[in-house]
Amino acid sequence: MTPIAPHITAFLQDYLAIQKGASPHTCDTYAYSFQLLFEYASDKEGVPPTQLSLEQIDAPLVTGFLQYLETHRGNAVSTRNVRLAAIRSFFHFLEYRLPAALEQIRRVLSIPTKKTDSKLVGFLNAEEMQALLDAPEPRTRDGIRDRAMLHLSSTAGLRVSELTGLRVDELTLEPTPSILVRGKGRKQRTLPLLKETASALRAWLSVRGDVQVPELFVNARGEPLSRWGVAYIVKKHVRMASRRQASLRERSVSPHTLRHTCAMLALQATHDIRKVSLWLGHSTMKATEIYTRVDPTDKLTAISFMAPPTLRKGRFRPPDKLIALLKGASLWGVKSGSDAAGRHAAPANSP
Numbered sequence: 349m350t351p352i353a354p355h356i357t358a359f360l361q362d363y364l365a366i367q368k369g370a371s372p373h374t375c376d377t378y379a380y381s382f383q384l385l386f387e388y389a390s391d392k393e394g395v396p397p398t399q400l401s402l403e404q405i406d407a408p409l410v411t412g413f414l415q416y417l418e419t420h421r422g423n424a425v426s427t428r429n430v431r432l433a434a435i436r437s438f439f440h441f442l443e444y445r446l447p448a449a450l451e452q453i454r455r456v457l458s459i460p461t462k463k464t465d466s467k468l469v470g471f472l473n474a475e476e477m478q479a480l481l482d483a484p485e486p487r488t489r490d491g492i493r494d495r496a497m498l499h500l501s502s503t504a505g506l507r508v509s510e511l512t513g514l515r516v517d518e519l520t521l522e523p524t525p526s527i528l529v530r531g532k533g534r535k536q537r538t539l540p541l542l543k544e545t546a547s548a549l550r551a552w553l554s555v556r557g558d559v560q561v562p563e564l565f566v567n568a569r570g571e572p573l574s575r576w577g578v579a580y581i582v583k584k585h586v587r588m589a590s591r592r593q594a595s596l597r598e599r600s601v602s603p604h605t606l607r608h609t610c611a612m613l614a615l616q617a618t619h620d621i622r623k624v625s626l627w628l629g630h631s632t633m634k635a636t637e638i639y640t641r642v643d644p645t646d647k648l649t650a651i652s653f654m655a656p657p658t659l660r661k662g663r664f665r666p667p668d669k670l671i672a673l674l675k676g677a678s679l680w681g682v683k684s685g686s687d688a689a690g691r692h693a694a695p696a697n698s699p
Contacts, residue, residue, distance in 0.1 A: 356438065407455040482589070496551065504541070514565070525545070533631060582605075
C-alpha cells in the first residue's frame with residue numbers, strides 16, 4: 349500500500365507552488381478540493397485521512413465523489429469539473445513518481461468532464477448598482493471600508509482574489525489615481541481609478557489604522573479579508589439595498605457579479621470588446637465574448653445593415669359569419685354528418 353499523504357504534500361508545496369508557480373488562490377482551491385476528496389474517501393473506507401493509500405483513490409471512488417458533490421453538496425457542474433481538474437493534475441504528477449500505478453492513474457485520468465450549459469452572465473443595471481453602492485453606512489469604519497471595496501470592485505472589475513490580494517503600496521492616489529493589479533496567471537495590469545472611487549479609498553485609508561499586514565482591505569481584527577468575507581459583505585449590503593431597489597430581492601449577487609457589471613458598462617460605453625478584455629485582464633478574447641451575447645447593441649448595429657426580406661402582400665378576410673356559426677354547431681350539442689342524421693331519423697320498420 350502506498351501512503352498518499354507524502355505525495356499530496358509534495359504536489360501542493362513543491363510542484364504546484366514552486367515548480368509551476370501557481371498563485372496562492374490556485375493552491376488554496378486545489379487544497380480545498382483534496383480536503384473534500386479525502387474526507388469523502390475516509391468516510392467510505394473507514395480510515396483516517398492520514399492513513400489513506402493511493403490504491404484506495406481509484407476511479408470508482410473518484411466517480412462516486414464527483415456524484416456526491418452534485419447530489420449531496422448541491423454543487424453545480426462547473427464546480428464538479430473544477431474538483432476533477434485538481435484531481436487530474438495530481439494524477440498527472442503521479443505518472444512519473446509512481447510508474448507502477450500507471451494503470452490506476454490512467455483510469456482516473458479517463459474520467460470525463462461534464463458539459464455545462466453556456467448561460468448568459470448576470471449583471472446589475474444602473475439603478476441596482478447605485479442602490480448597492482449607497483447601502484454601506486459611511487459614518488462607521490466598516491461602512492467606509494465596504495463602500496470603498498464595492499466602488500473598487502464595480503468600477504475596476506476585479507476578481508475577488510485580486511481584490512483581497514491588493515496591497516496598500518499598489519494603490520497610487522497622486523497625481524493620477526490608479527492601482528496595480530496582480531491578476532490570474534501572475535499577469536499584472538495597471539488600471540486608472542474614477543474620482544469617486546479614489547475619494548472612497550482615501551476615506552478608507554484615513555480610518556484603516558496602523559495594521560501589520562500589507563493588504564488594503566482588512567477586517568476588524570486587522571487581518572486580510574478572505575474571499576468568503578467579501579462574499580458575506582456583498583450579500584449583506586445586497587439585502588440592505590433591496591429595501592430601496594425591489595428587483596434585488598430576486599437576484600443572486602456575488603462578488604463576481606460586480607465584475608460582470610463593470611464589463612457590461614465598459615462594453616456599452618466603448619462598444620469595443622478589445623478594450624473590455626484589456627480592462628478585465630483576460631488572456632484571450634474568447635473569455636470576453638460572453639458579454640457580447642448579453643449586450644444587444646452590436647446585434648442592433650448588425651441588423652441595421654441587413655437587407656430585410658420582402659413580405660408577400662395580402663389581406664386578411666374574416667370568414668363568413670353564417671358559415672362560422674354553422675361550423676361551430678357542435679358547441680350546441682348538434683353533430684353534422686350521416687351519424688347525426690341516422691340517429692335522429694325514424695327507424696324504417698316503425699309503425
